[in-house]
Amino acid sequence: xxxxxxxxxxxxxxxxxxxxxxxxxxxxxxxxxxxxxxxxxxxxxxxxxxxxxxxxxxxxxxxxxxxxxxxxxxxxxxxxxxxxxxxxxxxxxxxxxxxxxxxxxxxxxxxxxxxxxxxxxxxxxxxxxxxxxxxxxxxxxxxxxxxxxxxxxxxxxxxxxxxxxxxxxxxxxxxxxxxxxxxxxxxxxxxxxxxxxxxxxxxxxxxxxxxxxxxxxxxxxxxxxxxxxxxxxxxxxxxxxxxxxxxxxxxxxxxxxxxxxxxxxxxxxxxxxxxxxxxxxxxxxxxxxxxxxxxxxxxxxxxxxxxxxxxxxxxxxxxxxxxxxxxxxxxxxxxxxxxxxxxxxxxxxxxxxxxxxxx
Ligand SMILES: [Zn+2]
Numbered sequence: 008x009x010x011x012x013x014x015x016x017x018x019x020x021x022x023x024x025x026x027x028x029x030x031x032x033x034x035x036x037x038x039x040x041x042x043x044x045x046x047x048x049x050x051x052x053x054x055x056x057x058x059x060x061x062x063x064x065x066x067x068x069x070x071x072x073x074x075x076x077x078x079x080x081x082x083x084x085x086x087x088x089x090x091x092x093x094x095x096x097x098x099x100x101x102x103x104x105x106x107x108x109x110x111x112x113x114x115x116x117x118x119x120x121x122x123x124x125x126x127x128x129x130x131x132x133x134x135x136x137x138x139x140x141x142x143x144x145x146x147x148x149x150x151x152x153x154x155x156x157x158x159x160x161x162x163x164x165x166x167x168x169x170x171x172x173x174x175x176x177x178x179x180x181x182x183x184x185x186x187x188x189x190x191x192x193x194x195x196x197x198x199x200x201x202x203x204x205x206x207x208x209x210x211x212x213x214x215x216x217x218x219x220x221x222x223x224x225x226x227x228x229x230x231x232x233x234x235x236x237x238x239x240x241x242x243x244x245x246x247x248x249x250x251x252x253x254x255x256x257x258x259x260x261x262x263x264x265x266x267x268x269x270x271x272x273x274x275x276x277x278x279x280x281x282x283x284x285x286x287x288x289x290x291x292x293x294x295x296x297x298x299x300x301x302x303x304x305x306x307x308x309x310x311x312x313x314x315x316x317x318x319x320x321x322x323x324x325x326x327x328x329x330x331x332x333x334x335x336x337x338x339x340x341x342x343x344x345x346x347x348x349x350x351x352x353x354x355x356x357x358x359x360x361x362x363x364x365x366x
Pocket of ligand 1: 077078081128162163
């Protein structure tokens with residue numbers, strides 16, 4: 008089949024901007040480009056000039072929107088999609104698909120994002136004049152017209168976490184979609200610039216955390232979930248039974264204060280993380296749990312925790328006591344990572360509380 012590249016879309020600005028390659032960021036295809044399926048994430052750039060939207064026709068409408076590689080090193084989504092598309096290559100997809108492949112340039116380097124690029128899962132408010140903001144507005148405009156069946160955004164994380172789905176609205180269709188992936192469901196409203204938040208205005212949407220990149224069972228799980236979504240005909244209107252779902256609410260994001268350095272145990276840094284810290288993900292931590300040691304008198308409460316409204320609530324959760332950062336109350340972390348680059352670029356972890364299932 009010949010790939011039919013429809014257009015490099017770009018929003019008209021001053022004419023000279025048409026010569027600027029970054030203002031032509033999004034490419035839209037009406038077929039799967041030849042050779043794409045055979046390439047792993049680090050080689051997609053050989054075919055795709057950058058972020059792209061690929062429309063694939065299937066039996067049912069409206070289309071399922073699938074986003075992957077918003078973070079270039081999180082390859083499970085693409086690996087799952089390679090399996091799904093190979094399976095249906097000779098036949099017809101059960102439902103039409105819009106496939107959005109995000110940060111192709113960072114995927115080439117195996118990085119979350121390149122220096123100088125924004126984080127591709129923090130751009131979905133589409134604010135500003137940057138090329139990514141322009142691209143996001145183009146995608147959202149197309150989707151506002153198409154009204155997708157559902158929106159899936161596939162990710163990995165760097166620490167040890169169970170597979171789980173995140174939602175931004177506590178409605179029956181969102182919770183049902185999430186529960187098809189995992190009984191562990193996390194509800195959050197900050198950060199509010201993520202893909203699933205933007206898509207929650209059109210359709211049920213989820214962010215899927217498929218474990219660490221490269222784990223075969225993460226790929227298998229994502230394949231099974233995507234296939235289930237392709238075969239789904241409608242969403243239930245009723246809330247699920249409370250025993251069918253473990254629902255958590257993200258109450259804070261935990262970052263490293265920008266003036267401090269972080270390292271692993273045995274390195275020289277202001278804050279040192281113990282080995283195996285990421286084993287604490289999705290564990291309820293008792294007050295007094297040690298999260299790090301400190302080598303700097305001026306670290307304050309150590310980590311910087313902010314709530315959903317951007318308020319600094321560090322002192323509610325953390326204190327420094329005899330050279331250690333300890334928790335002050337019972338909390339449950341998620342996405343704790345020991346990757347110091349990710350900690351500096353994004354965050355150390357999120358803090359969660361258990362939430363009653365709505366009825
Ligand atoms: Zn991610």
